[in-house]
Amino acid sequence: xxxxxxxxxxxxxxxxxxxxxxxxxxxxxxxxxxxxxxxxxxxxxxxxxxxxxxxxxxxxxxxxxxxxxxxxxxxxxxxxxxxxxxxxxxxxxxxxxxxxxxxxxxxxxxxxxxxxxxxxxxxxxxxxxxxxxxxxxxxxxxxxxxxxxxxxxxxxxxxxxxxxxxxxxxxxxxxxxxxxxxxxxxxxxxxxxxxxxxxxxxxxxxxxxxxxxxxxxxxxxxxxxxxxxxxxxxxxxxxxxxxxxxxxxxxxxxxxxxxxxxxxxxxxxxxxxxxxxxxxxxxxxxxxxxxxxxxxxxxxxxxxxxxxxxxxxxxxxxxxxxxxxxxxxxxxxxxx
Amino acid sequence: xxxxxxxxxxxxxxxxxxxxxxxxxxxxxxxxxxxxxxxxxxxxxxxxxxxxxxxxxxxxxxxxxxxxxxxxxxxxxxxxxxxxxxxxxxxxxxxxxxxxxxxxxxxxxxxxxxxxxxxxxxxxxxxxxxxxxxxxxxxxxxxxxxxxxxxxxxxxxxxxxxxxxxxxxxxxxxxxxxxxxxxxxxxxxxxxxxxxxxxxxxxxxxxxxxxxxxxxxxxxxxxxxxxxxxxxxxxxxxxxxxxxxxxxxxxxxxxxxxxxxxxxxxxxxxxxxxxxxxxxxxxxxxxxxxxxxxxxxxxxxxxxxxxxxxxxxxxxxxxxxxx
Amino acid sequence: xxxxxxxxxxxxxxxxxxxxxxxxxxxxxxxxxxxxxxxxxxxxxxxxxxxxxxxxxxxxxxxxxxxxxxxxxxxxxxxxxxxxxxxxxxxxxxxxxxxxxxxxxxxxxxxxxxxxxxxxxxxxxxxxxxxxxxxxxxxxxxxxxxxxxxxxxxxxxxxxxxxxxxxxxxxxxxxxxxxxxxxxxxxxxxxxxxxxxxxxxxxxxxxxxxxxxxxxxxxxxxxxxxxxxxxxxxxxxxxxxxxxxxxxxxxxxxxxxxxxxxxxxxxxxxxxxxxxxxxxxxxxxxxxxxxxxxxxxxxxxxxxxxxxxxxx
Numbered sequence: 001x002x003x004x005x006x007x008x009x010x011x012x013x014x015x016x017x018x019x020x021x022x023x024x025x026x027x028x029x030x031x032x033x034x035x036x037x038x039x040x041x042x043x044x045x046x047x048x049x050x051x052x053x054x055x056x057x058x059x060x061x062x063x064x065x066x067x068x069x070x071x072x073x074x075x076x077x078x079x080x081x082x083x084x085x086x087x088x089x090x091x092x093x094x095x096x097x098x099x100x101x102x103x104x105x106x107x108x109x110x111x112x113x114x115x116x117x118x119x120x121x122x123x124x125x126x127x128x129x130x131x132x133x134x135x136x137x138x139x140x141x142x143x144x145x146x147x148x149x150x151x152x153x154x155x156x157x158x159x160x161x162x163x164x165x166x167x168x169x170x171x172x173x174x175x176x177x178x179x180x181x182x183x184x185x186x187x188x189x190x191x192x193x194x195x196x197x198x199x200x201x202x203x204x205x206x207x208x209x210x211x212x213x214x215x216x217x218x219x220x221x222x223x224x225x226x227x228x229x230x231x232x233x234x235x236x237x238x239x240x241x242x243x244x245x246x247x248x249x250x251x252x253x254x255x256x257x258x259x260x261x262x263x264x265x266x267x268x269x270x271x272x273x274x275x276x277x278x279x280x281x282x283x284x285x286x287x288x289x290x291x292x293x294x295x296x297x298x299x300x301x302x303x304x305x306x307x308x309x310x311x312x313x314x315x316x317x318x319x320x321x322x323x324x325x326x327x328x329x330x331x332x333x334x335x336x
Numbered sequence: 337x338x339x340x341x342x343x344x345x346x347x348x349x350x351x352x353x354x355x356x357x358x359x360x361x362x363x364x365x366x367x368x369x370x371x372x373x374x375x376x377x378x379x380x381x382x383x384x385x386x387x388x389x390x391x392x393x394x395x396x397x398x399x400x401x402x403x404x405x406x407x408x409x410x411x412x413x414x415x416x417x418x419x420x421x422x423x424x425x426x427x428x429x430x431x432x433x434x435x436x437x438x439x440x441x442x443x444x445x446x447x448x449x450x451x452x453x454x455x456x457x458x459x460x461x462x463x464x465x466x467x468x469x470x471x472x473x474x475x476x477x478x479x480x481x482x483x484x485x486x487x488x489x490x491x492x493x494x495x496x497x498x499x500x501x502x503x504x505x506x507x508x509x510x511x512x513x514x515x516x517x518x519x520x521x522x523x524x525x526x527x528x529x530x531x532x533x534x535x536x537x538x539x540x541x542x543x544x545x546x547x548x549x550x551x552x553x554x555x556x557x558x559x560x561x562x563x564x565x566x567x568x569x570x571x572x573x574x575x576x577x578x579x580x581x582x583x584x585x586x587x588x589x590x591x592x593x594x595x596x597x598x599x600x601x602x603x604x605x606x607x608x609x610x611x612x613x614x615x616x617x618x619x620x621x622x623x624x625x626x627x628x629x630x631x632x633x634x635x636x637x638x639x640x641x642x643x644x645x646x647x648x649x650x651x652x653x654x655x656x657x658x659x
Numbered sequence: 660x661x662x663x664x665x666x667x668x669x670x671x672x673x674x675x676x677x678x679x680x681x682x683x684x685x686x687x688x689x690x691x692x693x694x695x696x697x698x699x700x701x702x703x704x705x706x707x708x709x710x711x712x713x714x715x716x717x718x719x720x721x722x723x724x725x726x727x728x729x730x731x732x733x734x735x736x737x738x739x740x741x742x743x744x745x746x747x748x749x750x751x752x753x754x755x756x757x758x759x760x761x762x763x764x765x766x767x768x769x770x771x772x773x774x775x776x777x778x779x780x781x782x783x784x785x786x787x788x789x790x791x792x793x794x795x796x797x798x799x800x801x802x803x804x805x806x807x808x809x810x811x812x813x814x815x816x817x818x819x820x821x822x823x824x825x826x827x828x829x830x831x832x833x834x835x836x837x838x839x840x841x842x843x844x845x846x847x848x849x850x851x852x853x854x855x856x857x858x859x860x861x862x863x864x865x866x867x868x869x870x871x872x873x874x875x876x877x878x879x880x881x882x883x884x885x886x887x888x889x890x891x892x893x894x895x896x897x898x899x900x901x902x903x904x905x906x907x908x909x910x911x912x913x914x915x916x917x918x919x920x921x922x923x924x925x926x927x928x929x930x931x932x933x934x935x936x937x938x939x940x941x942x943x944x945x946x947x948x949x950x951x952x953x954x955x956x957x958x959x960x961x962x963x964x965x966x967x968x969x970x971x
Binding site: 139140144147264310312321324 | 456461465547
């Protein structure tokens with residue numbers, strides 16, 4: 001009987017013990033996989049390899065991608081966040097609903113506070129109370145979905161004057177020929193990359209996720225770091241909600257349903273280990289782009305939606321396998 | 337507060353009953369007092385029948401999770417097995433169709449297990465991929481159509497009773513006993529805990545970890561398929577969207593029942609408690625006419641609270657042992 | 660209580676011919692998925708309001724959350740509570756049949772609302788009350804044909820795969836087009852899952868793929884406006900006709916701006932009232948027509964002034 005009390009440090013989803021999880025190991029398999037997919041699709045569809053299409057895909061993945069950046073940090077810190085999907089619904093419904101009532105700027109301010117507050121609740125439960133993150137955020141997934149419905153009364157919300165509002169900037173405008181959602185997504189990626197690799201805070205996140213028994217970390221400090229990763233995650237959800245709300249100029253109550261697993265798929269494809277302690281936001285960007293380009297490529301090739309799902313199945317496993325294998329130095333495990 | 341918790345802990349040490357049962361019992365008492373219909377025999381039968389679907393999947397999931405793995409593809413397997421079992425009836429007959437459905441579940445479990453074993457990719461990722469892909473198989477096969485069992489005998493089975501209980505409740509309880517026996521009294525059960533507790537040690541002790549895990553994935557595949565088929569007998573039909581989000585509710589039930597996500601700990605008895613807890617909560621809130629939006633909030637909150645209490649009880653136990 | 664019952668019984672005997680008793684009846688309803696869109700939410704609100712307006716009616720309002728199995732459970736719970744009538748908004752037209760049969764056997768009359776159940780279940784229900792989704796698809800096809808003058812290539816954005824409403828609206832549209840407007844060709848169909856953002860993404864990919872899109876047919880205006888958003892962003896909205904199968908407020912507004920061609924007007928308030936009235940009638944033993952469709956007219960830029968803006 002273990003005395004695992006749901007402590008952050010003890011969580012382990014499935015640990016192939018034979019796998020070396022050295023954080024120094026370079027994982028370039030994913031980049032290779034990405035390039036192979038791009039070449040394959042270009043061969044099959046003449047529309048695929050064009051600037052217009054590439055810019056469309058970047059814009060389309062920016063919502064999931066932005067959230068994935070925050071979730072990457074949570075995962076590096078050794079936890080999961082499954083509540084981001086319903087949090088996105090909540091945040092989008094709120095900002096769109098308040099837009100017409102009190103104006104764009106106050107609406108954004110209030111929504112930011114409310115969304116960060118949810119992040120704080122996650123952070124307190126997982127960080128300070130040390131509850132299991134999968135179950136906490138699963139519970140929050142359900143609870144926030146309910147809150148969203150209670151808030152809106154189940155009604156769709158819309159922005160009436162779509163042409164006049166400057167709120168359109170976040171989802172619809174272009175700066176220097178590149179869509180604002182893409183700027184937000186890639187800009188945050190660069191900032192997060194620098195924070196993770198160049199600052200003391202970044203080192204702490206890796207340390208908390210990787211080496212939980214390190215004596216250097218007292219319980220309080222660890223709790224604070226975990227707490228902060230959830231606040232960051234909720235902040236990225238807020239940014240994604242701005243893109244989504246502005247792009248659509250309206251929202252349904254279930255708009256983010258299922259996003260949690262898509263986001264996680266992107267993070268994992270990027271090679272961030274669910275065990276925590278290793279990962280990179282830049283590779284998450286690649287992971288998300290792989291998913292986006294697959295979906296787009298298959299659609300351009302005219303495949304049915306279920307064929308897209310089948311291919312996604314194969315690609316997710318192949319890409320991660322390639323990554324794991326290149327790290328292991330051999331294709332298959334040798335376990336009995 | 338601490339005193340109550342200590343009492344709870346004492347209670348727990350003298351019984352082998354997982355703490356979730358206290359909560360389940362409390363819910364049952366609460367709803368009996370609050371509603372007229374909850375404690376009626378008919379309603380209790382309903383609860384058993386309704387929980388049998390998630391319950392069957394949870395039996396398999398428990399074993400996989402004790403291994404330290406997870407299976408997110410169960411919801412899609414539910415839909416695939418149900419579609420095959422109903423859709424093929426007119427061509428090959430009811431019973432063969434049911435076997436094809438079960439076979440598909442076991443087969444997909446084998447595929448998941450082999451990939452986890454041979455490639456060393458996390459079960460979470462392997463089955464996340466399968467969750468998306470198997471749903472694709474469902475739509476590929478059904479072409480978006482629902483299938484209807486022309487033979488009312490099929491749905492009569494789902495609605496039938498045996499010795500005072502719904503037949504499906506018997507199926508669930510029967511397999512619960514079988515799995516309890518498997519996990520507590522066989523070598524396979526002992527190995528499951530060993531593999532989940534410390535994989536290296538298990539390997540050193542000569543357990544063939546890879547094969548062992550594949551078998552468990554086949555078990556959960558079987559149970560997911562069985563759940564899909566029993567569900568389709570209740571409906572006399574199958575739909576391609578069946579089983580969506582079942583993976584989340586199943587995992588919730590299993591974890592409520594005390595199985596650790598890290599593996600190495602958990603029990604079938606606990607899982608049964610977790611499954612009943614969720615079933616009773618849903619049924620009770622229906623009877624109390626709690627609005628649907630609030631049900632979501634309450635379920636989410638209760639999940640977290642139970643986790644919190646469970647941890648407090650556990651921790652109290654740890655401290656006592658130290659003294 | 661007993662007094663009332665006795666009194667009611669006595670007066671019933673005394674009046675003989677009066678079918679409506681002054682006794683409260685309980686009507687249970689299990690809905691498909693409230694909150695997934697405003698139609699269902701407005702329906703629920705209208706239903707509860709209509710029920711509250713009648714002192715003789717108690718309602719038990721449940722929501723299946725889109726899950727067939729949960730809906731069957733709810734039907735069983737309602738049978739258990741011995742309500743006087745059950746209204747079902749099927750999550751799936753086939754899967755609820757055995758549960759409906761169970762209710763029928765327990766002697767509880769069942770009314771199906773909004774979307775029809777499979778024919779095998781017709782023997783076990785008293786009435787269907789709702790719109791005709793196939794007709795709605797056909798109407799949309801006719802409007803598309805008119806708008807394009809019988810010639811053109813279009814794309815279709817369907818509802819969530821596997822749900823009856825989505826399937827029927829697609830079928831009605833495709834069949835009508837094939838039968839009466841062969842010059843209009845559907846070059847591709849992809850699901851938009853009733854989700855405006857998803858539909859917007861699908862349309863963006865269509866725009867990349869096809870240089871010429873004369874028309875877009877969407878399973879509802881919510882998705883249709885998503886497609887319109889995408890076309891406007893690409894500067895290609897003017898060349899395209901947008902038609903939906905159910906009018907939403909956003910579609911109505913877009914129609915007012917001249918950007919959206921037409922849709923089908925379906926009122927959730929009518930839908931809800933129709934269902935409640937039908938259920939009241941069957942619970943008190945009255946005969947009702949088996950197919951109780953309510954009218955869902957075409958709405959276009961030309962005649963939109965005759966309609967109020969949808970509340971959802």
